[in-house]
Amino acid sequence: MEKQKQRGEFDLIKELFVPLSKNSQGAFGLEDDACVILPDPGFELVVTSDAIVSGVHFRSDDPPDTIGRKLLRVNLSDLSAMGATPLGYILAIVLSPEHRGDWLDSFASGLAQDQRTFALTLLGGDTVSTTGPSTFVVTAFGQARRGSVICxxxxxxxxxxxxxxxxxxxxxxxxxxxxxxxxxxxxxxxxxxxxxxxxxxxxxxxxxxxxxxxxxxxxxxxxxxxxxxxxxxxxxxxxxxxxxxxxxxxxxxxxxxxxxxxxxxxxxxxxxxxxxxxxxxxxxxxxxxxxxxxxxxxxxxxxxxxxxxxxxxxxxxxxxxxxxxxxxx
Ligand SMILES: [Mg+2]
Structure with a gap:
């Protein structure tokens, strides 16, 4: 998560997101400019991305932990359709003021819960602020035996x-x-x-x-x-x-x-x-x-x-x- 875009960003990353990355060496504790992903020998990377926007894909009264979980799960669903097994994901957050504080804590707890359920790790991302609706983008990485993906x-x-x-x-x-x-x-x-x-x-x-x-x-x-x-x-x-x-x-x-x-x-x-x-x-x-x-x-x-x-x-x-x-x- 590179460059400070606003005061408090580093604290937010340290408190909420570094703990989500600790199972992957290639995430470098979210301190580097990029992550490294190494699929098992004989496997290839399968990559997908899905965005959700406040007011379009989730409702303001949805519990924030379920929003985090659904964001991960819709990406994992795309990996499942290709026959891939999840490895990790990158999260880009474009945050409006209404979703700072407790809301974001709960959102991150939903991510933590489903990381455990589906055995994957946060590998990197970016956090910026907006005056528009909050937007969350996950890019998920999976692996499948070379040549075996279902199209x-x-x-x-x-x-x-x-x-x-x-x-x-x-x-x-x-x-x-x-x-x-x-x-x-x-x-x-x-x-x-x-x-x-x-x-x-x-x-x-x-x-x-x-x-x-x-x-x-x-x-x-x-x-x-x-x-x-x-x-x-x-x-x-x-x-x-x-x-x-x-x-x-x-x-x-x-x-x-x-x-x-x-x-x-x-x-x-x-x-x-x-x-x-x-x-x-x-x-x-x-x-x-x-x-x-x-x-x-x-x-x-x-x-x-x-x-x-x-x-x-x-x-x-x-x-x-x-x-x-x-x-x-
Ligand atoms: Mg799909």
């Missing part, structure tokens, strides 16, 4: 399409926070909000898929939108069956009460589950890998020649909504 471009006609976990909880959690789902039980409310604030990156599953999946992506923008990215990169199309999309009991219950929520499961985003494809011969190995890592996996469709993504009802009617997912611009 979006590998899907082939005839491959099966899978998703991990269950969909819709993150998007419904955001609706709860916006007050758009009143009358839920406290238990449902808590669980949905938790899914939105603290997604679960599927690192163990992603790693196991390196030899099994032909392509993969993490579902951040929405199932249909992200399958669309994957299909476009692979030069193929996707047909999925609505009835095969995995939902938790509580989400299923909500959709049967309010049928218009069904389109949110397809295009709501914030799932951070993996969507991936694999040749049919790998089905048993994929099911075994899913059992080993304790993450359910559902086959929801097939890769086809015709470009685009179609979600089909039980009678084969295309029910894809017009809006397939989140876009920033």
């Amino acid at each position: 979006r471009s590998g899907a082939k006609v005839g491959d099966k399409v899978y998703v991990s976990g269950a969909l819709g909880e993150g998007a419904l959690g955001l609706m709860v926070l916006r007050g758009e789902l009143p009358n839920l039980s406290d238990c449902d409310t808590k669980s949905l909000v938790n899914s939105y604030r603290i997604p679960k990156p599927r690192l163990a599953l992603g790693k196991r898929l390196t030899h099994l999946a032909s392509s993969a992506i993490d579902i951040s923008d929405g199932l249909l939108a992200d399958l669309g990215h994957l299909a476009k990169c692979s030069g193929v199309g996707v047909d999925i069956q609505e009835s095969l999309i995995p939902m938790s009991k509580e989400v299923q219950g909500l959709v049967s009460q309010i049928p218009s929520l069904a389109q949110l499961i397809l295009s709501g985003g914030d799932d951070y589950e993996l969507a991936f494809t694999a040749p049919p011969r790998n089905q048993e190995a994929i099911e075994a890998a899913a059992r080993d890592v304790g993450v359910p996996v559902s086959c929801i469709g097939t890769i086809v020649k015709t470009a685009g993504v179609r979600c089909l009802s039980r009678d084969g009617v295309n029910i894809s909504p017009d809006r397939t997912g989140f876009t920033h611009f």
Whole structure:
């Protein structure tokens, strides 16, 4: 974290961020101009970056520790989609006055908690101030065996399409926070909000898929939108069956009460589950890998020649909504 940009910056780094770097020699206690990362022999670096902006990606009333955790987890989710194992991360902080003090302490405690959960270390970064909204940028580094990363471009006609976990909880959690789902039980409310604030990156599953999946992506923008990215990169199309999309009991219950929520499961985003494809011969190995890592996996469709993504009802009617997912611009 180079050069003092404002009074107190060095104290802040020493108190909050140097402790987060102490498990890595290559971080040099955050005292040098850059860090050094050495992947294991036979491995290559896999790098991703995600930014979050106050008022856009998090709400002023979100607990700050969960913001820190989500910031790390969305980056780890991208690493998981490539089949990589996390090593460390760099954090750039552009801070507005409202987020100094206790807020930042709690944010850093969330980072510390998830560093322990996912075995990675802070390696460096920068801290500056702004009069605009606070912005946090993480660049995460992972490693994967040379030549083993899973790309979006590998899907082939005839491959099966899978998703991990269950969909819709993150998007419904955001609706709860916006007050758009009143009358839920406290238990449902808590669980949905938790899914939105603290997604679960599927690192163990992603790693196991390196030899099994032909392509993969993490579902951040929405199932249909992200399958669309994957299909476009692979030069193929996707047909999925609505009835095969995995939902938790509580989400299923909500959709049967309010049928218009069904389109949110397809295009709501914030799932951070993996969507991936694999040749049919790998089905048993994929099911075994899913059992080993304790993450359910559902086959929801097939890769086809015709470009685009179609979600089909039980009678084969295309029910894809017009809006397939989140876009920033
Ligand atoms: Mg992604």
